[in-house]
Amino acid sequence: MPERLSIADVWSALEDLRARRPLVHNITNYVAMSVSANVLLALGASPAMVHAVEEVEDFAAISDALVINIGTLSPPWVAAMGKAVERMRTAGKPWVLDPVGCGATPYRTQVAAELAVLSPAIIRGNAAEIMSLAGESGAGKGVDSVSRADDATHAAAALAARTGAVVAVTGEVDYVCDGAGCTAIYGGHALMPLSTALGCSLSAITAAFAAVRPPREAAMAALTVFAAAGSAAAARCRGPGHLPAELCDALHLMTPAMLAEHVRIAAAPAG
Amino acid sequence: MPERLSIADVWSALEDLRARRPLVHNITNYVAMSVSANVLLALGASPAMVHAVEEVEDFAAISDALVINIGTLSPPWVAAMGKAVERMRTAGKPWVLDPVGCGATPYRTQVAAELAVLSPAIIRGNAAEIMSLAGESGAGKGVDSVSRADDATHAAAALAARTGAVVAVTGEVDYVCDGAGCTAIYGGHALMPLSTALGCSLSAITAAFAAVRPPREAAMAALTVFAAAGSAAAARCRGPGHLPAELCDALHLMTPAMLAEHVRIAAAPAG
Amino acid sequence: MPERLSIADVWSALEDLRARRPLVHNITNYVAMSVSANVLLALGASPAMVHAVEEVEDFAAISDALVINIGTLSPPWVAAMGKAVERMRTAGKPWVLDPVGCGATPYRTQVAAELAVLSPAIIRGNAAEIMSLAGESGAGKGVDSVSRADDATHAAAALAARTGAVVAVTGEVDYVCDGAGCTAIYGGHALMPLSTALGCSLSAITAAFAAVRPPREAAMAALTVFAAAGSAAAARCRGPGHLPAELCDALHLMTPAMLAEHVRIAAAPAG
Structure with missing residues (x-):
């Protein structure tokens, strides 16, 4: 079982992130771009969306x-994506894979599989995506999962062992898995899946933390901060409409006390 | 004149939609993607944005x-778009056309015309778009209409008769037309045209309702729910800024009483 | 030193803009599209996003x-972009260049340089972008500037002299420069750089004002209205999350008193 971060460790990672203000290169989907940029800015990172083959390598370099x-x-x-990843690998800098909708179509599944073996530091997805990428028959519905993250920890650990990546599988409970096992993060809120691209935004901040911490610590810190912000944000909402804005405010105003109040990090129940 | 839905009919359609949680495939514009996804999620549907020719047929299939x-x-x-539409037609599943900016440029007008004859279940647009698509000289200004929906009911009915689609033309008053005539839906709010892509989002939820109701009922249910949500949302706003978020909250919290309070469904005045 | 606008001049420009409701053609980035459209609508303009080579010239024409x-x-x-610009030039209609991330990659820098000599009415960017476009070694970090606008006024004036464009360089203090010198606009709020694409949205409304005023007046009016709206909006926020929505509300509800309260227009300190 991997070591678990304390709330103090998470806070320290966030402080380091804010001090360094990492430049996070996003090659992401059209739906997620705006909310991902806002979430990264609220967290304390510097986002950029750059996707043309004519410049992705140059941008990855900086x-x-x-x-x-x-x-x-x-x-x-x-x-x-391939060119940017290659440049990051060569430079020894971290990259994060979000295999959105893996399993929904053969094209998508194939592209995700090809990317997964290019040494991502972290792979983050929902249960259906992680199960599909691990070669299990996941249960997806378009880009939404109808499987529970709990059911995907075995697949996540197997995928981690095969790719060398830390695998984060998120849902009602979130899990961070490597070849040695999974850690559970309890937090978040039921409104979160009703606001688009929040999972994508979580992948983006996972990349930001990966600029200042090793992969497993980065994933745990990202999931913890996001779960706390989501929980705090949802407490101020009566529906999903204002959740992205409240989430940004919660990230911007995050404190160690908010982390402690809204999230619990624990060993994953034996699967 | 087509039969009119009661508020109870609309509510029943919404309950069925939420129970089925239809997967709605969106091939939509960059501006509308995020708000359409959020509106569909708040309504109770499962949205996905998938546009590559390499996978649209596979995605349409599910x-x-x-x-x-x-x-x-x-x-x-x-x-x-053509490939995805063809797959839906073959499978007997509904698709909705939103001819944004039809009439503004020859390219746009031609593409809209080519799509309109591929058996959409429903066509939804503003007055200028529907008049242009029907072959009348509409009055558009870019993608905004400067004609009133009232002026477009004749064009909408003609377009419905020619294409076999139910035609929804929306504006200060909304109309649902088929070859037999038009039904009017009174609701919404003057702030709605000041928030981008709400019409696009309405087209998206029209598709969601088309998964659980025949086209005319689906269009009436969608326009009624959206008009009620828009009116309820605007009552909580002092400008257009928070309208999309409030609209999502209103959709999420919709009740039969909100429908009854904010919308009136009536026969269209004889044109 | 260029003449400075009074608050009454700015208000008059806004009233004219609202009366004319200019159609603003946006060829912009994916991140900025939705917020730019909402900002233009809240201001009183009519936005459209149209980018296909098959129709950009036809759309530019209207x-x-x-x-x-x-x-x-x-x-x-x-x-x-090249085709749309050429059509606007031929017709004698204004266009605005936002050289996002100029200096970050050679491709981006080259494209910005090629566009800058095609007679934009106004160029608007942050300090690093303007310094790079002027041929100085700017200090950018991806698409964010780590230089202060104050340091870029010399570059802005030089760029204005070389291209014939009015150059707006925005940051903690905003500057509008032409070959004769710079005017400073004091306003805005420290939360603004933490919300994505607000600079892009400012470029969009600069284009809207350019439809009703000559370039220097248009740039000053746009920067003044935006700075006032941003300052008024931020006063209602506890973080960056709700800033875009509050900014739209402030633009929609703008008054001469809000302009006078939140902004000061002054001669730029001698550089």
């Missing part, structure tokens, strides 16, 4: 971390 | 309804 | 102003 999200993929974007 | 919106069209997207 | 923003550029979009 970035501190990269997130690749295949939500609205097409061949020119996939070509750019 | 979707319950499709919305085609030409707001930011380009040839690769138009090619994908 | 537009009152054009904004070109290279935030998420790629070759097909750059080709469309």
Whole structure:
């Protein structure tokens, strides 16, 4: 079982992130771009969306971390993803894979599989995506999962062992898995899946944390901060409409006390 | 004159939609993607934005309804629209056409005309778009209409008769027309045209209702729920800024009483 | 030193803009599209996002102003930018250049340089972008500037002299420069850089004002209205999350008193 971060560790990672203000290169989907940028800014990172093959390598060269999200993929974007990833690998800088909708179509599943073996530091997805990417028959519905994250921890651990990536599978409970096992993060709110692209935004901040912490710590810190912000934000909402704005405010105003109040980090129940 | 839905009928359609949670495939414009996804989620549907020719057919095969919106069209997207539509037609599943800006440029007008004859279940647009698509000289200004929906009911009925689609023309008053005539829906709010892509989002939820009701009922239910949500949302706003968020909250919190309070469904005045 | 607008001049420009409701053609980046459209609508303009080479010239022909923003550029979009710009020039209608991230990659820097010599009425950017476009070594970090606008007034004036454009460089203090010198606009709020694409939205409304005023007056009016709206909006926020919505409300509810309370227009300190 992997070591668990304390709330103090998470707070320290956030302080370091804010001090460094990492430049996060996003090659992400059209739906997620605006909310991801706002979430990264509220957290304390510097986001940029750059996708043309003519410049992705040059931009990757100046970035501190990269997130690749295949939500609205097409061949020119996939070509750019490959080039940006290669540049990050060569430079020893971290990149995060969000295999949106993996399992929904053969094209999407194939692209996700090809990216997964290019040494991502972290892979983050919902249960259906992670199960599909691990080669299990996941239960997806378009880009939404109808499986519970709890059911995907075995697949996540297997995927981690095969790819060398830390695998974060998020849902009602979130899990961070590597080859040695999974840690559970309890937090968030039921309104979160009703606001689009919040999972994509979580992948983006995972990349930001990966600029200042090793992959497993980065994933745990990102999921913890996001779960706390989501929970605090939802407490101020009567529906999903204002959730992205409240989430940004909660990230901007985050304190150690908010982390302690809204999230619990624990060993994952034996699967 | 087509039969009119009662508020109870609309509520029943919404309950069925929420129980089924239809997967709505969106090939829509860049501006509308995020708000359409949020509106669909708040309503109770499951949205996905998928546009690559490499996967649109596979995705259409698992979707319950499709919305085609030409707001930011380009040839690769138009090619994908044709493929996705064909797959829905073959499978007997509904698709909705939103001919954004039809009449503004020859390219846009031609693409809209080519799509309109591919058996959409419902066509939804503003007055200028529907008049242009019907072959009348509409009065558009870019993508905004400067004609009133009232002036477009004749064009809408003619377009419905020619294409076999139910035609929804929305504005200060909304109309649902088929070959037999038009039904009027009174609701909404003057702030709504000041918030971008709400019409596009209405087309998206029309597709969601088309997954659980025949086209005319689906269009009436969608316009009624949206008008009620828009009116309830605007009552909480002092400007257009928070309208999309409030609209999502209103959709999420919708009740039969809100429908009854904010909307009136009536026979259209004889044109 | 250029003449400065009074608050009454700015208000008059806004009243004229609202009366004319200019159609603003946006060829902009994916991140900025939705917020730019909402900001233009709240201001009183009519926005449209149209980018396909098959229709950009036809759309430019019916537009009152054009904004070109290279935030998420790629070759097909750059080709469309060139065509749209050429049509506006031929027709004697204004266009605005936002050279997002100029200096971050060679591709981006080259495209910005090629556009800058095509007679934009106004160029608006942050300090790093303007310094890079002027040929100085700017200090950018991805698409964010780490230079202060104060440091860029010399570059802005030089760029204005070379291109014939009015150059607006925005930051903690905003400056409007032409070959004769710079005017400073004091307003805005420290939360504004924490909400994505607000600078892009400012470029969009600069184009809207350019439809009703000569370039220097248009730039000053746009920056003044935006700074006032941003300051008024931020006063209602506890973080950046609700800032775009509050900004739209402030634009929609703008009054001469709000302008006078939140902004000061002054001669730029001698550089």
